[in-house]
Amino acid sequence: MTLKLGGIRARLWIATALPAMLVIGLLVVGFASRYGERMADALKDRAIASARQLGSAAEFMLFAGDREGLIRLAEAAMRSDAQLRAVIIYNAQGQVRASVGQPMTQMPRLDGALQVITGKNLLVAQPIYPTAVPVDDPYAPPVAGAARVAKAQVLGYAVLEMSMLTLEQQRRELLTWSLATAAGGLLLAGILASVIASVVTAQIGRINRVVVQVGRGHLDSRVEAERAGILRPLAVGINLMIARIATTQEELQQQIEHATQELRVQKDAAEQAARTDALTGVASRRAFTEAAEAEMQRAIRYRTELSLLIMDLDHFKAVNDTYGHMTGDAVLVSFAQTVLQQVRSVDLVARLGGEEFVVLLPNISAERSQALAERIREAVDEHMLMVDGKPLRYTVSVGVAQFDPRELSLSVWLARADSALYRAKAEGRNCVRIDEIPMG
Numbered sequence: 023m024t025l026k027l028g029g030i031r032a033r034l035w036i037a038t039a040l041p042a043m044l045v046i047g048l049l050v051v052g053f054a055s056r057y058g059e060r061m062a063d064a065l066k067d068r069a070i071a072s073a074r075q076l077g078s079a080a081e082f083m084l085f086a087g088d089r090e091g092l093i094r095l096a097e098a099a100m101r102s103d104a105q106l107r108a109v110i111i112y113n114a115q116g117q118v119r120a121s122v123g124q125p126m127t128q129m130p131r132l133d134g135a136l137q138v139i140t141g142k143n144l145l146v147a148q149p150i151y152p153t154a155v156p157v158d159d160p161y162a163p164p165v166a167g168a169a170r171v172a173k174a175q176v177l178g179y180a181v182l183e184m185s186m187l188t189l190e191q192q193r194r195e196l197l198t199w200s201l202a203t204a205a206g207g208l209l210l211a212g213i214l215a216s217v218i219a220s221v222v223t224a225q226i227g228r229i230n231r232v233v234v235q236v237g238r239g240h241l242d243s244r245v246e247a248e249r250a251g252i253l254r255p256l257a258v259g260i261n262l263m264i265a266r267i268a269t270t271q272e273e274l275q276q277q278i279e280h281a282t283q284e285l286r287v288q289k290d291a292a293e294q295a296a297r298t299d300a301l302t303g304v305a306s307r308r309a310f311t312e313a314a315e316a317e318m319q320r321a322i323r324y325r326t327e328l329s330l331l332i333m334d335l336d337h338f339k340a341v342n343d344t345y346g347h348m349t350g351d352a353v354l355v356s357f358a359q360t361v362l363q364q365v366r367s368v369d370l371v372a373r374l375g376g377e378e379f380v381v382l383l384p385n386i387s388a389e390r391s392q393a394l395a396e397r398i399r400e401a402v403d404e405h406m407l408m409v410d411g412k413p414l415r416y417t418v419s420v421g422v423a424q425f426d427p428r429e430l431s432l433s434v435w436l437a438r439a440d441s442a443l444y445r446a447k448a449e450g451r452n453c454v455r456i457d458e459i460p461m462g
Contacts, residue, residue, distance in 0.1 A: 023230070025218045028227060030053070034145075035428075041230055041233075041234075042117070042230060042233055045230075045233045045234055045236075045237040046204040046233070046237075047087060049203065049204070049236060049237045050269075053083050053200055053267065053271075054195075055437065057196060057273055058193045058196065058197075059269075060274070060278060061189055061192055061193065062140075062189060063190050063258070063450070064106075064281055065066055065144060065186075066138060066140075066144065066146075067282075068181055068281065069138075069144055069146045069173050069184045069283075070136070070138065070146055070148070072099065072102075072103060072106075072182060073147070073148035073180045073181070074148055075144045075183050076096075076099050076111075076146045076180040076182070077096065077107070077149070077150040077178075077179075077180040078121060078150075078296060079095055080092055080111055080178070080180060081093065081150055081151075081152060081153070082179060082300070083112045083179045083302055084111070084113060084119065084150060084178045085152065085177060088120050089119050089120065092111050092119050092120035093120040093122070093149035093433040095111070095120065095333075096109040096110070096111055096120040096121070096122040097122050097123075097181070098110075099123050100123055103184070104338045105185045105188055106123065106124065106182060106183070106184055106185075107123050107124050107126075107143060107183045107184065107185050108123035108124050108125065108126050108181075108183040109121070109122045109123055109180075109181070109182055109183075110122075110126065110181040110352040111178060111179070111180055111181070112132060112178050112179040112181065114175070114176050114177055114178055116132045119178065120416060124183075126181070126183045127141070127142060127143055127183070128141065128145055130145060130147035130181055131147075132147070132149075132179050134149050134176050135149065136149065139274075140186075142186065143183050143184060143185055143186055144183070144185075144186055144369060145181070145182070145183050145184075146180065146181070146182045146183075146184070147179055147180075147181045148180045148181075148182075149176045149178075149179055150176065150177045150178045150179060150180055151175070151176055151177065152175070153296060153306075153307075153308050153310065161277075178252055178354065186317055187332055191427075201268070203263060203267075206263075210256060210259055221362060224251070225252075225253045226253065227255075228245065228246070228249070229245050229253065229256065229257060231262060232244065232248065232264075233262065233417075234346070236264050236267070240270065241264060241267060241268040242268075243264065244259050244261050244264065245257035245258075245261055247261070252449070254442040263383055266316050268289075278307025284375060295349070296307035297307060299353065299372070299373040300352055301351055301353050301373075302357075302373055303355075303358065303372045304358050304361075304362070304372055304373050304379070305370055305372035305373070306373065307369065307371065307372060307373070307375065308373060309370075310370060310372035310374070310380055310382065311432065313370050313372075313382055314330075314382055315434075316423060316434050316437075317382060317384050318430075318432065320384070321384070321425055321427065322427050322430075326340060326384070326385050327385060327386060327387050327424070327425075328382075328383070328384055328385070328386075328424070328425035329378065329386050329387070329388060329390075329391035329422065329423070329424050329425065330379040330381070330382060330391075330422070330423050330424075330425065330435060330436070330439050331380065331382050331383065331391065331394070331395050331398070331420055331421070331422055331439070332374075332378065332379075332397075332420070332421045332423075332436070332439040332440060332442075332443045333361070333378070333380070333381070333398070333418050333419070333420045333421075333443075334378045334379075334418065334419055334443055334447070334452040335353070335354075335357060335375060335377040335416055335418050336416065336417045336418060336419055336447075336452055337416075337451075338350065338353070338376075338377040339417075341353055341414075341416065345409055345414070349409055349414070352407065352409075353407060353414070353416055354373075354377065356405065356407050357402060357416070357418065358371065358373070358379065358381070360398070360401050360402055360405050361379065361398055361402075362396065363380065363401070364397050364398045364401055365381060365383075365394070365398075366383075368384055368385070369381055369383050369384070370382040371383060380436075380439075381394075381398075385422075388424045391401045391422055391424070392454060392456050393420050395420040395454040396454050397453055398418070398420065399417070399418055399420055399452065399453070402416065402418045403417050403418075403452060417452035418452070419443060419446040419447050419451045419452060419454075420443065420446060420455070421440060421441070421442030421444070421445070421454075421455055421456075421457065422439065422442055422454060422455070422456040422457065423436075423438040423439035423442055423456070423457040424457075438457040439457060441457055442455040442457035
């Protein structure tokens with residue numbers, strides 16, 4: 023009789039526990055696989071974002087050949103992420119310009135495309151392209167028609183190698199936790215099934231249906247503990263297990279959203295850095311181009327006046343050759359601050375490149391813009407920069423051009439201002455020349 027009862031209990035235990043084992047096993051495998059892939063994707067996204075951020079920061083240094091700056095940038099990237107094993111910055115010819123960390127286990131192809139290689143370590147190779155902006159010859163005569171646009175060519179590559187050890191450890195911990203939870207649930211189900219198998223068939227059926235629903239992803243399902251009878255502790259335990267799984271899922275989702283938000287913040291910071299000249303603090307050429315296009319459309323729509331100043335420091339090369347580039351940088355910063363003190367809050371001051379600056383002047387006539395240009399020229403002429411205890415003076419030439427709604431082209435407008443600047447240079451420098459809008 024005992025053997026027979028034991029056999030019945032064994033068969034009932036198998037019939038009751040086997041579905042639970044299958045459901046929980048599928049839940050564990052699906053849960054571990056799903057969130058393991060999410061963690062791997064998050065690591066890849068973080069590595070790609072870091073490579074893009076590094077490439078954006080290294081763009082100007084690659085263009086300028088600043089190898090020491092690239093090395094400092096690579097070292098800063100290594101310090102910012104403990105999972106990075108190596109950071110290498112190449113130029114367009116595949117030559118290493120900066121290398122920090124351990125030698126890479128695999129070298130990427132430098133073929134101008136983004137590469138993500140997953141193996142023992144995660145390898146990301148991000149091509150670095152120059153910012154796509156219209157390119158104008160500052161002193162060339164005006165050219166009718168479309169703007170001359172520089173064809174973007176790769177400047178180099180930012181290559182990161184990131185360790186996968188932390189990811190693998192997180193996967194193992196996730197799998198261990200899932201297996202431990204599943205094992206606990208199975209043990210509890212087996213004990214209860216063995217003790218009260220003849221009483222709780224209906225209750226186990228209800229519990230099993232909830233577990234099946236959870237296995238299908240319905241984590242809001244719960245066992246009605248009041249109707250579980252003697253199996254009420256089991257129902258409560260399963261509900262707690264489901265709640266823990268749901269909580270873990272919510273926590274992982276929050277972590278993913280937090281990481282995504284951090285990447286978004288880093289992306290916004292990188293974009294803001296691209297819109298600001300790093301040396302002088304004024305707007306970059308990219309920011310000026312966007313603002314100028316918007317102001318041109320506004321001037322056309324509302325029939326308002328719009329002016330432009332192009333300024334170039336006189337004999338700036340001589341300053342660099344005589345006093346050095348650090349003094350030249352100080353002159354550029356001083357000049358930018360002098361201009362900012364003269365313009366209105368609605369005006370945009372930008373650095374086009376080198377010693378050439380531009381001021382966008384909305385809602386201002388040609389006469390007022392010419393007067394402002396004279397004030398800027400006089401302020402620069404009167405300003406004195408102390409270098410090694412000795413005064414250094416410098417001057418600026420200014421070209422002024424009023425926007426002509428008939429042109430509908432920023433490059434033509436810039437070309438007219440360049441032409442006026444060229445005349446100021448040719449007529450002795452340290453003066454202002456205005457370009458007249460052609461009639462007809």
